[in-house]
Amino acid sequence: MAKEFTSLGLRLHADAPHISYVFIKHHKPKEGEAEVPNALYVAGLPLGLDEVSLEAVFSVFGHVANVVLHPSKRSAAVVYESKEDVSQALQHASSGQVVDFPLPAPEGPVGLKAWVASHRAQRPGNAELQKQLDGWMEAHEAAEAAREAARQAAMAEDGWTVVVRSKGRKRAREVGGMSTVSGGIAPAAAAAARAAADAKQAKQAENFYRFQQRDRRRSELMDLRHKFEEGRKRLAALKAARHFRPN
CATH class of the missing domain: 1.20.5 (Single alpha-helices involved in coiled-coils or other helix-helix interfaces)
Structure with missing residues (x-):
């Protein structure tokens, strides 16, 4: 399978110290698909090449009708208007000649630097994450408070007395014109419950x-x-x- 490919050298930047090599061959359709004799399969694409760049690079061998880039952006299918253009590209690659086609300088980072920049953009850091979590919690608590206020207001309109349980002695207060009674467990009962729980735990640990x-x-x-x-x-x-x- 590897012998079917032919390496093609590309110098994509005028000041590039190295040559990028791609591997080309006749495009073979999958089983059940129609054969396209004027299509060229290109593998091992350098990072940062898109459909426009590929069309510009491979147009030196003939008129390119279409370019289909794989989602991984590491391979593509280049469709020429004639199969003679495909043969010319393969002959040029077999001769070992390098295609000099300097692309415009990229605006942002390319290659590994582009991956690092994308990784950092997707992970802004703990401070930004904490800020987002705080904002979400504040919005959630505000929504809960609004729902509780609406529920108590609806109960007050129906003449219900809202009872709120809290620790400490019982006390009555007025909230928004609504009678509210709050109370809790007596301290002696709470102490007895804690003592019983401690005794049970000590017996289990014994x-x-x-x-x-x-x-x-x-x-x-x-x-x-x-x-x-x-x-x-x-x-x-x-x-x-x-x-x-x-x-």
Whole structure:
């Protein structure tokens, strides 16, 4: 497959220290497509070439009817008006001659510098990202506040009393002509709930590890044995007391 291509040297800038090489061959259509004998397939295009530049470069071999650039911009199909122009381009490439066609100087960066500039433009940095996030959050909070105000206003028109739960003692206040009562959990109840949660967590952590479970079972077994021995001694003492006969 590689032998089908012929390399063609291009000097695209007058002061360029190097020559760019592309690879050309007769364009072969895909299966089911009509054959185009006057089409040339070009691969390995340098960065920054578009349809206009390709038409200008390959027009030195004949009149170019159309240029179709691949989305990757690394290959293209150049369609000439006659197949003799295709043969002339292939013969010129086979002879090893370089095509001197200086393109206009680009306005912006090209090649790797263009990729770096595009990468930086798409990623403005943490400061800009934080600014965008702050703006989005402010807009979101403003929309939420507007919806809540509209909801409370609608409830006030219907004669409802809006109850707002908050920490601390209960208090009543007027908001926009609407009676609002706020209250919360009593401090004693909150402290009791926290104490119960802490006790439950401590109990769960007590038997978390396996060695803790083994130690607990061993301690329970020793306690049972100790109680058994004490019970046996008391039983023996009771039996001895029953056979006691005073003088």
